[in-house]
Amino acid sequence: MPKFLLAIDQGTTSSRAILFREDMTVAAVGQQEFAQHFPASGWVEHEPDDLLRTTLSVCREALEKGKAAAKDVAAIGITNQRETTVVWDRATGKSIHRAIVWQDRRTADRCEQLKKEGHEQQVAAKTGLLLDPYFSGTKLAWILDHVPGARARAERGELAFGTVDCFLLWHLTGGKVHATDATNASRTLLFDIHRGAWDDELLKLLNVPRAVLPDVRDCAGDFGATTPELFGGAIAVRGIAGDQQAATVGQACFNPGMMKSTYGTGCFALLNTGATPVASKNRLLTTIAYQLNGKRTYALEGSIFVAGAAVQWLRDGLGIVKHASETGPLAEEADPTQDVYLVPAFVGLGAPYWNSEVRGALFGLTRNSGPKEFARAALESVCYQTADLLEAMQADWPQAKGASTVLRVDGGMVASDWTMQRLADLLAAPVDRPTVKETTAMGAAYLAGLAAGLLPPPDQFGDSWRLERRFTPGMDTAMRQRKLAGWKKSVHSLLGSG
Numbered sequence: 001m002p003k004f005l006l007a008i009d010q011g012t013t014s015s016r017a018i019l020f021r022e023d024m025t026v027a028a029v030g031q032q033e034f035a036q037h038f039p040a041s042g043w044v045e046h047e048p049d050d051l052l053r054t055t056l057s058v059c060r061e062a063l064e065k066g067k068a069a070a071k072d073v074a075a076i077g078i079t080n081q082r083e084t085t086v087v088w089d090r091a092t093g094k095s096i097h098r099a100i101v102w103q104d105r106r107t108a109d110r111c112e113q114l115k116k117e118g119h120e121q122q123v124a125a126k127t128g129l130l131l132d133p134y135f136s137g138t139k140l141a142w143i144l145d146h147v148p149g150a151r152a153r154a155e156r157g158e159l160a161f162g163t164v165d166c167f168l169l170w171h172l173t174g175g176k177v178h179a180t181d182a183t184n185a186s187r188t189l190l191f192d193i194h195r196g197a198w199d200d201e202l203l204k205l206l207n208v209p210r211a212v213l214p215d216v217r218d219c220a221g222d223f224g225a226t227t228p229e230l231f232g233g234a235i236a237v238r239g240i241a242g243d244q245q246a247a248t249v250g251q252a253c254f255n256p257g258m259m260k261s262t263y264g265t266g267c268f269a270l271l272n273t274g275a276t277p278v279a280s281k282n283r284l285l286t287t288i289a290y291q292l293n294g295k296r297t298y299a300l301e302g303s304i305f306v307a308g309a310a311v312q313w314l315r316d317g318l319g320i321v322k323h324a325s326e327t328g329p330l331a332e333e334a335d336p337t338q339d340v341y342l343v344p345a346f347v348g349l350g351a352p353y354w355n356s357e358v359r360g361a362l363f364g365l366t367r368n369s370g371p372k373e374f375a376r377a378a379l380e381s382v383c384y385q386t387a388d389l390l391e392a393m394q395a396d397w398p399q400a401k402g403a404s405t406v407l408r409v410d411g412g413m414v415a416s417d418w419t420m421q422r423l424a425d426l427l428a429a430p431v432d433r434p435t436v437k438e439t440t441a442m443g444a445a446y447l448a449g450l451a452a453g454l455l456p457p458p459d460q461f462g463d464s465w466r467l468e469r470r471f472t473p474g475m476d477t478a479m480r481q482r483k484l485a486g487w488k489k490s491v492h493s494l495l496g497s498g
Contacts, residue, residue, distance in 0.1 A: 002074035005449045006062065006235065007441035008055055010080045010164050011243065012101065015054035017062040018441040019073075022454055024464070026438060027068070030061030037098060042105035045098035048086050051164060052171050056230060063231065070233030076172075076226065077239030077448030079246035079440055080164040082187045085139035087150070087212070088167065090160050093175055096147050099164070100139040107138035119205060126192045126199055128277060128286025128298075130354070136163060137189030137206045144208070154212045161212040163187070165240045169223055172237060177224035179215040181240040182291035191216070193277060193288055196296060219245075219290045220451040239447030241290060243440050244268045248289050248299065250443030251408040251434065252462040257399060261386060262440075263411035265312075266350070267304035269386065271393045272297065282352045282392035292450075292458070300396055302351035302389035306344040306360075308413050310378040313346070320371040328418035331376035339483070340364045341384075341490040342377035350385075352392040355495060363490040382413065383423045384487040390427055408432045410439040417469075425475035426484065435466040 004027060009016040013036065019028040034050040063069070083102035088095045100106070111131045114120065120131045129135055140161050144151045153159050162170065166180040185191040185198075190208060192199040198213055217223065223237040241249060244262065248270050251260040256274035261267055270289060277286050277298040289299035311327055314320045321327055334340075341363040343349075348356035362377065390405070407429055413419055414433050424431040436442055449455035456464075 002072055002454075004066065004068050004073045005445040005452075005454065006059060006073050006076045007445040007448070008059065008076060008078045008168065009243070009441045009444065010051060010055055010078070010168060012081045012103070015051065015058050016441065017055070017058040018438055018445070019062040019066040019068060020442070020445045022074075022449070024436070024442060024445070028062045028066035030058035030065065032058050040106070042108070044101040044104045046084065046101055048088070048095040048099050048167060051099065052168060055168055059231065070228075070231045070235050073235050074454045075236045075238035075448035075452040077444030077446070078165045078168060078237065079241055079243050079444035080168070080184070082163065082184060082242040082244065083134060083136050083139075084164050085136045085143065085161070086164065086167040087140065087143045087154075087159055087161050088170070090158055090175070093171060096150055096159065097143045100143065102134060104139065105133050107133040107142055110138050110141070114205070123189060123202065123205070125279070126194070126202060127189055128186070128193050128279070129189055130283070130285070131189075135187055135189045137202070137208065140188075140208055140212070141206050151209075155209045157211040159212050160214070162214050163242075165242070166214045169237060169240070172226045172230065173224040174227040179217050179223055181217055181219045182288045182296060183219060183242040183245040184240065185216045186288040187242060193286065193296070193298070196291070218292055218294065219249075220292055220447040222451070236452060237448070238451035239444055239449075241443060241447060244270055244301065245287075245289055246443030246447070247410060247440040248272070248443065249446055250439035250441070251410065252458070252465040253408060254458045254462050258406050258408070259390070259393070260408045260410070260439075263307045263382065263409065263413035265307065265309045267307040267382065267386065267411075269302045269389045270299040271397070272299055273397055274298065278397045280392070280396045282395055283354050284351055284389075284392055284396060300393050302392060304382070304385045304389070305347050305350045307382045307385075308411070309346065310342065310344045310381055311413070313344070314375060314378050318374065320374055324412070325415070327375045327379055328416040330372050331379050332418055334372040334376035335368060338364065338366060338369060338373050339486050340369055340373040340377045341487055342374070342381045343490050343494050344378070344381050345494065349491075352388060353491070353495065358494055361490070361494050363493065364486070379416065379419045380422060380426070382419065383426045384484070386423060387426050387484060390429070405429050406432060408434065410434065410437055420471045421474070424471040424473045426480060428473050428480060430473070431471040432467055433469050433471070435468040
């Protein structure tokens, strides 16, 4: 019997493959970075060939390190950088333009035009998203409009569109399968998350021909098999989910009210709202968390632009620390009588403010403020921003209030005990750090293993989730309220100054 699952984790700066044993322990890892392209201000592109080449390379590396042959792998699961857009020729498999990355802002004017024409409410009602260049739909339209002959070829059915998962799947299967999953489809501005289908009105609005679109499937299901020559034998592909949704699955956030937050350069928080999509009144996104057996589970999502990047600023910008690990001990020694706040709006503020024009600021400085206070302010800024997201989520979905809220965390910053304790203190909610930190890849592997019959259903998989440490709130209510009030005053002072 096959005893491994292979997770492809295709990210923004590197491609990784992780070989999991059937007990979900890690057997081997392959990772490779690739080039970023910035052809104009605010433009970010990848070479699709780089994404494919590095993905195949790291898969072979993981198999070799794990001493596994294709016959030893029950299934492949794919997770990917979301919203990044690729268009390719169905006959040759070659892309007609570089991939336009999720960070790319070239379609900002088009989004503003659509807003002025009064379309955002209609788009939000169907997709759960805001009209923003972050999402795939306007990127796709841009490629069709700017590559000579592309639109006519698309309408004739000669071209295919996909997010990165879809592009990889096409090539893994030798062009036999043009499909994506519901989570990636839900990030395109073209997909009705209530009906679970591509929407003709949205396609017309963004001028996208239906002929380019992939089939949309469950996150765990039959996505075909790899061509035998790639890995020395065919391997079934049985799972796909966008990276933040895959992390939600990997964190076993299967019950309404459970919340996961991933702390990397930025932060993405998803709150499971169950079978009911919740329309946000607080500038959060409504998205599909996962779809299994044709049944969709929804989430509210909030994004923070600067999380770990605040620690990088302390290290690289100010030279206060040499290593990120130094910030926690430094923050612990900060003067408790000083209330120094860093609003890290280095590239604007994300949810729930969505203000791209403001820039960062420090508040509450005294002559005694120094590296220790700066370190504490940087780490606390991540906690305050998470508290803002949780407050917005609770306002949108009152069921999130109270003891039912459990925050499961992953990403590089969660290694800091001080930061996780302060996070629990300021949220007034427990923060759970898992034993397995590779939650995104684990989510992809689980979905593949579920469809392959190797792993149990979600409720039983949830029982296997292992806690490394729980951080429980210890700050008294008066202090927490005072600190949160100081944060809000700082943010509103910054927003008002613009």
